[in-house]
Amino acid sequence: MDIALAVTPVVLITLLIGLRGVAAMRTTSDFLVASRRISPFVNSAAVSGEYLSAASFLGVAGLMVKDGAGALWYPVGFTAGYIAMLVLVAAPMRRSGALTVPDFAEARLASPALRRLAAVVVLVIGTIYVVPQFRTAGLVLTAVGGTPYWVGVVIAGTAVSVTLALGGMRAATYVQAFQFFLKLVLFLVPALWLVLHVGAADRDASLKPVEFTHFSRETPVEFRHEVTLTLNEPTTVLEDGTSRTLPPGQLPVHEGDRLVFAPGAQVPAVSGETPLGGPSWQRPLLQVHEGHPLLGTWAVLIATVLGTMGLPHVLMRFHTSPDGRAARRTAAITVALLGVFYLFPGIYGVLGRVLVPELYLSGETDTVVVALPLQIDRGWAGQLVTALLTAGAFAAFLATSLGLLLVMSGALAYDLMPGGLRRLRVTVVFAAAAMVVLALPSARLDAGILVTWGFTVAASTFCPLLVLGIWWPRLTAAGAIGGVLTGLVASSGSILFALAGPPLHGWVAILVSQPAPWSVPLAFGVMAAVSLRGRPPSWAAAAMLRLHLDERGPGPEPPHSSAPASRSSTVRRVARRLNR
Amino acid sequence: MSRTKRVAVTSPQTRLARSRRQSRGRWRMPRLRASEAERAAALYRIQRRRGIPALVAMFVLVLGLPVVFTLAPALDALRVCGIPLSWLMIVLLPYPVMAGLAWWQLRRAEKAEDD
Numbered sequence: 001m002d003i004a005l006a007v008t009p010v011v012l013i014t015l016l017i018g019l020r021g022v023a024a025m026r027t028t029s030d031f032l033v034a035s036r037r038i039s040p041f042v043n044s045a046a047v048s049g050e051y052l053s054a055a056s057f058l059g060v061a062g063l064m065v066k067d068g069a070g071a072l073w074y075p076v077g078f079t080a081g082y083i084a085m086l087v088l089v090a091a092p093m094r095r096s097g098a099l100t101v102p103d104f105a106e107a108r109l110a111s112p113a114l115r116r117l118a119a120v121v122v123l124v125i126g127t128i129y130v131v132p133q134f135r136t137a138g139l140v141l142t143a144v145g146g147t148p149y150w151v152g153v154v155i156a157g158t159a160v161s162v163t164l165a166l167g168g169m170r171a172a173t174y175v176q177a178f179q180f181f182l183k184l185v186l187f188l189v190p191a192l193w194l195v196l197h198v199g200a201a202d203r204d205a206s207l208k209p210v211e212f213t214h215f216s217r218e219t220p221v222e223f224r225h226e227v228t229l230t231l232n233e234p235t236t237v238l239e240d241g242t243s244r245t246l247p248p249g250q251l252p253v254h255e256g257d258r259l260v261f262a263p264g265a266q267v268p269a270v271s272g273e274t275p276l277g278g279p280s281w282q283r284p285l286l287q288v289h290e291g292h293p294l295l296g297t298w299a300v301l302i303a304t305v306l307g308t309m310g311l312p313h314v315l316m317r318f319h320t321s322p323d324g325r326a327a328r329r330t331a332a333i334t335v336a337l338l339g340v341f342y343l344f345p346g347i348y349g350v351l352g353r354v355l356v357p358e359l360y361l362s363g364e365t366d367t368v369v370v371a372l373p374l375q376i377d378r379g380w381a382g383q384l385v386t387a388l389l390t391a392g393a394f395a396a397f398l399a400t401s402l403g404l405l406l407v408m409s410g411a412l413a414y415d416l417m418p419g420g421l422r423r424l425r426v427t428v429v430f431a432a433a434a435m436v437v438l439a440l441p442s443a444r445l446d447a448g449i450l451v452t453w454g455f456t457v458a459a460s461t462f463c464p465l466l467v468l469g470i471w472w473p474r475l476t477a478a479g480a481i482g483g484v485l486t487g488l489v490a491s492s493g494s495i496l497f498a499l500a501g502p503p504l505h506g507w508v509a510i511l512v513s514q515p516a517p518w519s520v521p522l523a524f525g526v527m528a529a530v531s532l533r534g535r536p537p538s539w540a541a542a543a544m545l546r547l548h549l550d551e552r553g554p555g556p557e558p559p560h561s562s563a564p565a566s567r568s569s570t571v572r573r574v575a576r577r578l579n580r
Numbered sequence: 581m582s583r584t585k586r587v588a589v590t591s592p593q594t595r596l597a598r599s600r601r602q603s604r605g606r607w608r609m610p611r612l613r614a615s616e617a618e619r620a621a622a623l624y625r626i627q628r629r630r631g632i633p634a635l636v637a638m639f640v641l642v643l644g645l646p647v648v649f650t651l652a653p654a655l656d657a658l659r660v661c662g663i664p665l666s667w668l669m670i671v672l673l674p675y676p677v678m679a680g681l682a683w684w685q686l687r688r689a690e691k692a693e694d695d
Contacts, residue, residue, distance in 0.1 A: 069664075069666075069667055069670070072667075072670045072671060073646070073670065076642060076670070076674045076675075077642065079674070079675060079678055080638055080641075080642045080674070080678060082682070083634065083635075083638045083678060083681060083682055083685070084635065084638065086634075086682055086685060086686065086689075087631040087634050087635050087638075087685060087689075088631065088635070091689070107610075110609075204662070207662050207663055207664075208662075282656055282664070283649070283653070283656060283666075284649050284656070284666045284667060284669075284670045285646055285649055285650065293646070293649075293650060294646055294647065294650050297646040298643055298646065301642055301643060301646075305638075305639075305642060325690060325693065328686060328689060328690070329686060331682070332682040332683060332685070332686040335678050335679050335681075335682040336679040336682070336683075338675075339675030339676065339678060339679050340675075342671075342675060343671060343672075343675065346667070346671050350667075471628065539609050539610055539611075542610045542611060542612045542617065543610040544624075545612060545617060545620035545621055545624055546610050546612055546620065548620050548623045548624040548627060549612070549616055549619060549620040549623065550619075550623060550693045552693070
């Protein structure tokens with residue numbers, strides 16, 4: 001069983017290190033503060049390990065098959081976000097002593113209402129971010145092992161919640177760091193193997209895309225949702241061993257239909273999608289077929305760059321650095337590490353277009369990466385590489401979901417309904433179950449929207465809150481609440497409308513499905529306008545400047561203390577609370 | 581080997597104090613000593629001044645490259661080693677430049693704190 005071989009080691013290692021985490025943990029202050037000694041390099045590997053989700057490992061290559069070469073902009077945005085993080089957020093966030101954004105909100109603005117609102121936003125972002133992870137797990141296990149979709153989703157949910165419940169709430173830095181290098185190897189080695197083993201003709205075809213390629217072999221395609229195919233020439237399909245030729249024209253396909261294309265049949269187009277390999281597919285920009293490539297590309301870039309700054313699970317990682325300076329170094333090294341990883345998704349994308357066009361038809365492009373090796377080699381080598389890639393994908397979604405579920409449980413059990421350690425543990429299980437239930441019906445959602453949705457909400461809520469909170473002394477609690485609420489409603493409402501509402505076209509469609517270009521300025525604007533109408537409290541300037549004071553400043557306090565007594569230390573408060 | 585059960589040893593007063601605390605802990609007004617405030621204000625200004633060019637450079641790179649592709653579609657037809665030049669640019673150009681930019685900004689930000 002390939003899947004068992006691939007997935008079991010990853011799950012076992014994670015479980016083992018989780019148990020080891022329990023054994024090594026003596027006190028709750030260990031749990032929260034011991035990891036403050038993590039060096040910038042290890043921590044940046046951990047940040048990258050947590051950040052490289054299913055969207056990075058599988059999604060980018062899948063989007064490239066679906067939308068064209070422009071999908072390579074997604075990872076550019078994912079990486080550029082860490083430069084914004086480095087400049088604007090990393091050091092001050094660490095120096096605030098706040099573990100999470102709700103903590104930060106209270107430390108900077110002293111508003112319990114804002115704290116609860118921020119916790120709700122954490123839950124929203126976490127949900128939007130975890131559901132695609134589980135969805136991809138389901139799709140991948142279906143593609144590799146033929147299990148039904150729900151099996152993969154349930155396995156994913158169980159693995160994550162059991163790991164968290166057994167391994168405790170510890171952000172296991174070394175697991176995440178190890179997982180970054182694991183993922184890098186599991187992504188890089190198969191990519192090189194593919195490039196070396198692919199036939200010269202396929203390699204040539206992948207670099208010189210033509211619209212409407214032909215199936216090179218008998219290809220069954222199972223459709224899980226309704227699409228309309230456009231046949232441009234008489235196309236031969238096989239039915240029960242006999243061949244039948246379909247006339248050119250529109251061909252509606254229903255859910256559950258199965259078509260077997262004969263060797264040499266032309267790959268049909270899917271109406272409403274970028275034509276596979278066509279001129280708009282080749283352009284290195286997004287939304288070319290909607291006619292507004294620049295807007296489409298910018299919308300994704302703005303969401304991913306600014307959204308990275310507000311992802312709660314990433315912000316939490318920065319806290320394990322010893323001080324603000326190390327947090328800043330962590331962000332800088334992360335840029336380099338991600339840059340290495342993101343050199344490779346394009347290889348899977350260009351090969352996938354040539355070798356597995358059937359995934360484009362069935363809409364399951366997220367499985368391109370794991371479907372590729374068997375197209376090149378059906379023997380043990382292909383099986384082994386598939387197993388490696390499946391393991392990497394599993395590690396990817398495991399690391400990300402662990403971090404996110406932890407943050408979500410924290411928001412529930414610490415910010416919204418304060419309780420002890422036990423409640424935190426129970427919350428994890430319930431949160432994971434809720435995510436599984438949400439992931440079950442989301443198999444057919446558009447992958448491109450799912451990938452940027454979480455980023456868009458983060459960019460429209462936490463990005464303005466953090467940037468203005470750190471750099472603008474006049475920000476008031478009322479302004480922050482107004483801005484965060486506006487951003488949350490605008491971005492989520494717009495995307496929900498895009499998913500459920502009537503089909504739109506042109507630039508309106510782009511701005512509705514990728515609302516970051518207007519929702520982020522709107523949130524900033526509301527936050528600034530409401531703040532300017534009010535008066536910041538007398539201590540506001542001190543609260544902001546405190547974030548910029550480096551740890552080695554003058555004064556009688558010992559240089560090693562990372563949390564001088566005069567500063568509010570959320571960590572100390574959390575530790576005290578959990579120790580009860 | 582029998583394991584002894586571990587018990588928490590705390591003074592009754594501590595236990596009482598802990599059981600009483602329901603809220604998350606009081607919010608404390610942030611205070612800065614005069615010398616600290618001065619240094620923090622100086623650092624705030626210098627980091628803001630040094631951060632803006634790095635941010636601008638990042639946005640120019642990330643948002644500017646799509647403009648280049650829009651204005652020069654010929655880049656798609658140019659090929660280096662058989663690969664369209666625009667595909668190579670989108671993969672090989674941004675990451676090293678961003679890593680360099682991050683390094684440059686890190687050096688500048690740390691220097692500001694060293695002086």
